[in-house]
Amino acid sequence: MRYRCNMESERFTTSLRALGLGDRVLTSDAQLAAFGSDALTAFNQRPLAVVVVESAAEVAAVVRRCHEAGVPFVARGSGTSLSGGSVPVEGGIVIALNRMNRVLSVDPDARIAVVEPGVINLAVSAAAAAHGLAYAPDPSSQSVCTIGGNLAFNSGGAHCLKHGMTANHILGLRAVLPDGEVVDLGGESTEHVGPDWAGMFCGCEGLFGIAVEATLRLVPVPESVRTALAVFDSLERAGEAVAAIVGAGLVPVAMEIMDALAIEAAEASVKPAYPSGAALLIVELEGDEAVVEHELAAVEALLREAGCGELRATADPGERALIWKGRKSAFSAVGWLAPDYIVQDGVVPRTRLGEALREIDRLGAERGIRVANVFHAGDGNLHPLILYDGREEGAVERAEELAADILALCVDLGGSITGEHGVGVEKRDHMKLMFSAEDLGLMEDLRAAVDPGRLANPGKMLIPPPSASPAAVPNPAATA
């Protein structure tokens, strides 16, 4: 049942306050304003209330209350989702996890950390640094996004090329299922027996419930890191260089490409002093000194063979930080080039990068739309940034059409509609490009088995079947 009248919703929020949450149940317009959307601002929905929780027990109590009352809920970390994953559901509440931000323990001998879900990604590495350890997954948003959000979206980052995505670093977790039941999945070991339940929970976009604790794998801080920058006269050549490096049996920790527009944007904002050209390839190597030196020589030779222009490599932490600052701020930096933009996220097989980029270029030109490209080239994960001016008649629609065409292209080339930003609200309709009706039916069955009332983040990832309860049917008015 969804709360339609004020009295009912007031009774519900009062019952939440009675759980000992008091003034941590926010209901005024001013308090709720900040929670209406995530980093994909096109979607906005005022929640019924925001509950600021401080413990796993509180999460369980609130979820149980929602279950009893049939009120949908959305967990929220920092709200940096780029696919509408953390947008509230109409008539539902937001469970805000930011205050559950403690690193509970670090075991240097086992190289693990146990954390609460609201911990900021970078804070884990900060806590582990004293032991010479770090948390490897590094989304560009890592200074603000939370481990809970990373876990729910199986987030990636530049350095996931070597280390794997978030799920590979979540060894265990404690979750509150959508009816309030608490389960422990996985454990402290890198190994598990029986189905990988923790792995299955990761990437569920909140549909299986709320993670309230996670056991993370840590990696040693590398002894040596070298970052090479190479300029190419075309994106395609840069793409070929990536293929050559992979083909030579090298696994750099990161390989990123930026095109001329993205370079221009980065220079305009954080001034990383990149060499200029049609395409910039960043290759980072890490490990012990001897191996890194050896691999750097091999990489430099391959880059030259692939026809690069200016080439520099550095081990200097300051220079390296600036290189990555330029790359990691690329999304926001394109704000310097156009009033509005869409960040797209798609994957193609790495051997088809060149083809994909040429086609994206053509599709953009056809519509007279500028597209900046920054991407995790090593694993074929594209991030076309579609630039437009929302004040122009029909510009949003044209940009969205282009974004959709790019996804279809990725799937046609054998890839995926998302590499790391998740499906959320934005790409629900595109799931059918990748999956058959049977595949999607099975996924819906799984979510219904875990959450029969469809209360956990309904309307995200999957389009609820017509038979679903009203709370689960997305409200078209919610998408501005």
Add this chain to the structure above:
Amino acid sequence: MSALVASDVAAVQAAVREGRPLLPVAGGTHPASVPGPDGPVRVLDVSGLAGIVDYDPAELTFTARPGTPLAEIEQMLAANGQHLPFDPPRLGPDATLGGAVAAGVTGPGGFAAGIRDFVVGVRFVDGTGRLAAGGGRVVKNAAGFDLPKLMVGSLGRLGVMVELSLKVFPRPEATASLRFPTVGLAAGLAAIAALARGPITPLALDLAADGAVTARVGAAAELIAARAERLARSIEPHGEPLAAAEHGPRSATSPGEVAAGDASHWGEARRFAWVGDDARLVVVPTAPRRIATLDAELDSRGLRRRYGLAANVAWIAWPEATPVAELSALLAAHAMSGLVLTGAPLPEPLIGAAAGGAFARRIAGALDPRGTFAGGSR
């Protein structure tokens, strides 16, 4: 009961739709988890569901049917300088890809890369006979629930896999192994902790019950000797190059001996030859700080055991003659779970503490509502 044979997807679907309890079996190298000859559960022989579907070395991925022998896959990858870095156990010559994924066990050489991160796509037939897919063929993919991960360790109990996509890694040009003569479990664990956190990440880090540590490193051919030497000297007591078993208990001296010692040691390790014919191999995930307690229990029963993957797993040789229920109770008392891989068929190869709770029950119930893969009930 005679086996059903299914060599294509339609045959798998037909067999499952009959609705009588069955379990898929391919190479049969994890005999404890397959149905016994006299039980109510039939064997669905899927070894014919074999063959490489797609492999482009430049993609570092391949797609194959699950009955494909691991040996064939390894050969194919090796010809292109690649390998399965999770080093799946080779418990028999017929070990298959599907069996490796269904067992979900990382082998001794997979410290740097556990199996759970390498399965990127799956097509499978669920308990209702429905063919469904999850994941894809690319290395990075966040669309939909992570069904490929769910299959890792599923033991055929959540569906019959009919196609798998995996990512692979370049294979180190050269490898070398070291034995650290640490004495006693505590010293061994300290050595493991130091090595695992050091600048050189080993491919394998094994701990024997007497405290000796065996490590393996990989590198380009011209670097391997120096790299192994540096690792050897990184802790006290220093490590020594491993000699091949046939050279007797001494250190290797020539590069040829070093290479031979390395190859024979890990070849044997992934076959788990030390477990012997009279015992079952049981895999128990654990953590360094829990090993001392566990080891005391195992020692008091006189069990042979090793600890692998930097003390993240215990491999236990459990005497075939002793009921598995005893080990199950022991593990449960320590809140640990285990998987019995070899020995006579067991109705339930997962032992000790149950994992996954209500989440597991709900997911399994959705994939297999009639309990076709669960002996007929859920």
